Amino acid sequence: MRTVFLASILLIASIGLANASDYMGLFNDNRITKDELANVIADYMLGSSRLSLDEIRDASYVYIHWSGEPKSIVDSANRTITIYKPIKRIVALHSDAVEASMVLGAKDKVVGVSKYTKESKRQFPELSELPSVGSCFDPDIEAVVSLNPDVVISYVRWPDSSKLEEKLELLGLNIAVIRLDFYKGSTMKEEMEKLGYLLDKEKNASKYIEWFEKYENLVKSRTPEKRVKVYTCGKPLRAFGEGTGLYDLSVMAEGKNILEGREGYFDVDPEQVIVWAPEVILRWSYAGGYETNDISGMKTEYEEIVYKPGFKNVPAVKNNRVYVMSADLATAPSFPAALVTVAKWLYPDRYSDTDPREIFQEYIDNFLHINYNVSEQGSFVYPKW
Known part of the structure; x- marks a missing residue:
């Protein structure tokens, strides 16, 4: 059955490539001109065009709204991505991309999601009902292709190109893969701006960036002279170093992360944590x-740290400054709400006038547009906001 499916895809791809070649032929000198567009419209009316009506509509849209030129960005994997027609169908391999599409007002373009998005009924009440295309680590290429997407959005790090781009290339399919994370504070604004540009949602991207910068600047304006030492982790001895979303969060909250100079995710010895003597421990959670x-799940993760043998004299444990934060808040487009939350944990006396829950609710109401009350639903931090 799988062989028959792949054979069918290859046949369709060969036809699609011919059509794509005809459409791409419009971009002489990388631009559709008025005369070229007029000629293809005339040919279509005379019944002699090799382009479909949808392709002519796309060409007309590009001529009118994009000045006849394709759109290009450099994605977060440092690859130039060029789009030659308006994006109508998106497969989002990770939930952060799904969330970004909602922020940009483009959820109607999403046609396929990961199995993890399908499990998130509260957060994605509509999009969780879409077809699954596997996971962000191991996508189901057959499912992806069956949805006929214009683009696939994936993480920079996952999946490996052998599981995505190389398989699509082997099938001869003209599907752009855009690698954007939407989970790091340091790249969030840039990624939202780039996707907003490709989707013709620049105004919505600007609205989000303005909101992001409002709280980013708030935190910067309250920077103390002496920064608090922070250790960021998943499990107690699984460190989250430079390049991870949690590390970004701690540093942008004006903390001094003790993992500076160490990249990625790695294991550490308990003795090393004791020597580092962090004043605050920030743990990332799926619970x-x-x-x-x-x-209760986050409480258990908290207790794994505070009751770990040898940790009782670590300043963060000794002074009750261990905090657990859900990935749904910490590493997602909701980042500014997480940023103020962590900044308040680090410097509570500077944020006595600020309730991070209000910022998070603002995000949900103004960008996700779902019926959700963070004061009554969910579990995002432990032991307190």
């Missing part, structure tokens, strides 16, 4: 989030 009101 909470939008989908559950049960705080």
